[in-house]
Amino acid sequence: MKSNLIKSWEDNMIVKVKNVSKTYKNRLKALNNLSFEVREGEIYGLLGPNGSGKTTSINCLLSLLNYEAGEIEIFEEKMTPERYDIKAKIGFVPQNIAVFYELTVYENIDYFCGLYINDKEKRKALVEEAIDFVSLNDYRNFYPKKLSGGLIRRLNIACGIAHKPQLVIFDEPTVAVDPQSRNKILEGIVKLNQQGATIIYTSHYMEEVEQICSYIVIMDKGEIIMHGTKEKLKNSISLGESCEIHIDNPKAEYIDLIKQIPNVLDCYYKDQLLVIKSGKGKTNIPNILNVFTTHNIKYGKLYSSIPTLNDVFLEVTGKHLRD
Amino acid sequence: MRMYLVRIKCLLRNKDNVFWAFIFPLLLGTFFYLGFGKLSMDDSLNTINVYVTSHDKDHQLVTILEDISYGDGKKLFKVNTSFDLDQLNQSFADKEIDNFIYLQDGLINYKIIENGIEETIIKSVLDKYIQGEALVRKVMETNPENVEKVLSSFLNPKTYLVEATSGTNPNSNKLIIYFYALIAMACTFASYWGIGLVNDIQADASPLATRVNITPTHKLKLILIYTLAAITIHFTGNLGLIAYLKYILGIEFAHNTWLIILTSLIGTISGIALGAFLSTIIKGTFDKKSGIITTISLLLSFLSGLMVVDVKYLVQKNAPILGLINPTNLLTECFYSLYYYNDIGKYFYNLGILALISLILIFSTYLKMRGNKYDSI
Numbered sequence: 005m006k007s008n009l010i011k012s013w014e015d016n017m018i019v020k021v022k023n024v025s026k027t028y029k030n031r032l033k034a035l036n037n038l039s040f041e042v043r044e045g046e047i048y049g050l051l052g053p054n055g056s057g058k059t060t061s062i063n064c065l066l067s068l069l070n071y072e073a074g075e076i077e078i079f080e081e082k083m084t085p086e087r088y089d090i091k092a093k094i095g096f097v098p099q100n101i102a103v104f105y106e107l108t109v110y111e112n113i114d115y116f117c118g119l120y121i122n123d124k125e126k127r128k129a130l131v132e133e134a135i136d137f138v139s140l141n142d143y144r145n146f147y148p149k150k151l152s153g154g155l156i157r158r159l160n161i162a163c164g165i166a167h168k169p170q171l172v173i174f175d176e177p178t179v180a181v182d183p184q185s186r187n188k189i190l191e192g193i194v195k196l197n198q199q200g201a202t203i204i205y206t207s208h209y210m211e212e213v214e215q216i217c218s219y220i221v222i223m224d225k226g227e228i229i230m231h232g233t234k235e236k237l238k239n240s241i242s243l244g245e246s247c248e249i250h251i252d253n254p255k256a257e258y259i260d261l262i263k264q265i266p267n268v269l270d271c272y273y274k275d276q277l278l279v280i281k282s283g284k285g286k287t288n289i290p291n292i293l294n295v296f297t298t299h300n301i302k303y304g305k306l307y308s309s310i311p312t313l314n315d316v317f318l319e320v321t322g323k324h325l326r327d
Numbered sequence: 328m329r330m331y332l333v334r335i336k337c338l339l340r341n342k343d344n345v346f347w348a349f350i351f352p353l354l355l356g357t358f359f360y361l362g363f364g365k366l367s368m369d370d371s372l373n374t375i376n377v378y379v380t381s382h383d384k385d386h387q388l389v390t391i392l393e394d395i396s397y398g399d400g401k402k403l404f405k406v407n408t409s410f411d412l413d414q415l416n417q418s419f420a421d422k423e424i425d426n427f428i429y430l431q432d433g434l435i436n437y438k439i440i441e442n443g444i445e446e447t448i449i450k451s452v453l454d455k456y457i458q459g460e461a462l463v464r465k466v467m468e469t470n471p472e473n474v475e476k477v478l479s480s481f482l483n484p485k486t487y488l489v490e491a492t493s494g495t496n497p498n499s500n501k502l503i504i505y506f507y508a509l510i511a512m513a514c515t516f517a518s519y520w521g522i523g524l525v526n527d528i529q530a531d532a533s534p535l536a537t538r539v540n541i542t543p544t545h546k547l548k549l550i551l552i553y554t555l556a557a558i559t560i561h562f563t564g565n566l567g568l569i570a571y572l573k574y575i576l577g578i579e580f581a582h583n584t585w586l587i588i589l590t591s592l593i594g595t596i597s598g599i600a601l602g603a604f605l606s607t608i609i610k611g612t613f614d615k616k617s618g619i620i621t622t623i624s625l626l627l628s629f630l631s632g633l634m635v636v637d638v639k640y641l642v643q644k645n646a647p648i649l650g651l652i653n654p655t656n657l658l659t660e661c662f663y664s665l666y667y668y669n670d671i672g673k674y675f676y677n678l679g680i681l682a683l684i685s686l687i688l689i690f691s692t693y694l695k696m697r698g699n700k701y702d703s704i
Contacts, residue, residue: 029702063704066541068530070700085700088543096541100534106340107333115333119542163538 016044017080018171018202019065024074026060026226034060035071036226042171042204042219047197049217050206051313053323057226058206059099062175065204066096078171092120095169095201097161099176103148110135110144113162120167134166137192154185161189165196172196173204178212190216210313222317229320238311241319242269244284246311247292248277250304258301265291278303330544334556338523348564352513353571359509360576363502375445377404378415378427384408386430388456395452403448428453435460506578507662508633510587513565514594515624515655520557521602522616525692528553529607531701547693550603554689557599558592565591583665586674590661593682597654600688607695624655631656657681 019042026035063069121127138158221231262271270281282288395403415427425440530540572578632639664674
């Protein structure tokens, strides 16, 4: 019974990347012994700053790029450029817009869907579904040049998912997109996942990854520096709470006073805001306010937040995700 | 079929493609026509001065040369017999005259500077005369009853003119070769379609190609369909050009229009194949590839004599293999075979090599792209 459970668990791994290393011709080490596995049904997030190796990982995964070491399996088969049977189960939404500017919205989706689906009636239904999915019904006869940045991104997505793939890879699909379109895109990805697709999602926007991903890998300089669920990642760092308090008359001596409070990890000014980082445990806000009252420090608004993935990244690498 | 039709749609909706494939050759043809004026044999060919030594002024060759006429009875040659051999030799050496004829031991000799159609005509007429004279002598020895028939054929002066001027086309003239060159140039333009198709298929060439590479469509299928679509559009443009030259501008392509169309088809395929193959080798942007391929096309045209005719003969003499592997040279050879040489065997030989090279280039393009992973995208 136990062995069956283990087998079933392993069977669920639809992507296996083992010890992949990739160095570009300019000697830039893009991936360094990278390994990760994606389970069926997950929304798997690859999070990292620009240049961390997210897109290179995806391109190696899809057998577009060569790599000097390692193995990649998709659907339990070794992935090569000529594994058309594996490619038929994959959908890909590239970071750059990849559509024909000479074809309308409908024609573009129909063309790319047609590269996977031969049956005309089935394809027609899938194209209609994809248009609905990305809410481009009113623009079906528009040429891409007439679409806004957000709408063309949605077309880019529709072209990659219309054939209903089992595995969909999104490479930074929300870059340069307005907030409204971004929300639509994120909602759509969750919906796709609910319909049964496994998703690999790369981004350098921690909010997005935090919002939709069930498992997160944080990358930097071609390596995985942390991985797990968002809760696990946040619990793995010492930071428990961040407070930002507006101070009417900021003075350097206040920092020393705050740092004497137990469990305060760090304290500094960001403009007129006093930022106080506390460790895990009970909230430190009553202690902080007590110090203010005792020393007659005048303060205004107070904001408190739990750790974000940026805090995780900051604590591990010493830099911000968007640096 | 669906992919082919969509590809055609894509190509036709691109205004640049439409301009270069359909409009630009027509504009160039119109400019050629306006620049060269109304083309006809009568207008462009003048009576040719021929020099015969005074010693030989009574030879029957002089009579024959004086009798040859064209058009509305206009004399083809003006025969000058005022100078002796030494004077003619001196004048020829001083480049004051570019031909003269003299007899030595009963044999006809001539000196000609071969640099134009007039000299080609003289040479052709004299060669024909010498051959005919030998033939008549032989017939007189072996079959004297047929001498009159042979003489009649031999003395028909029109034959000389037809063969000397245009091979298969009695009504055309030397300027028509510019319109053949225009068709050849239109074929070499097809190389840009080759760049375009690689740009849409080779994963590291464009985001669109990256996406296409993730699909389960076989690379060879994509290459063939995209190539076929490009051939369809470009060849249609060439057909339009030929029809425009023939029916609107009235350019007379002799009796070989179908062979010109066939040459244009194979030329188009070779242009696309060359552009595609070079595109797979050259790394960089579409513009960079276009720039390099334009330079290579110009070099191939130069080596084919499309810019300086003598270069073609220099290549043929010193490095004939270069001529055999240069698609542009093979294309011009096909046209020369139709226009100048009137040699259908030579025409199909060159066309066959061109077709073979095209196939090799297309297959090599596939091999370059097949199963490829790239260093960077």
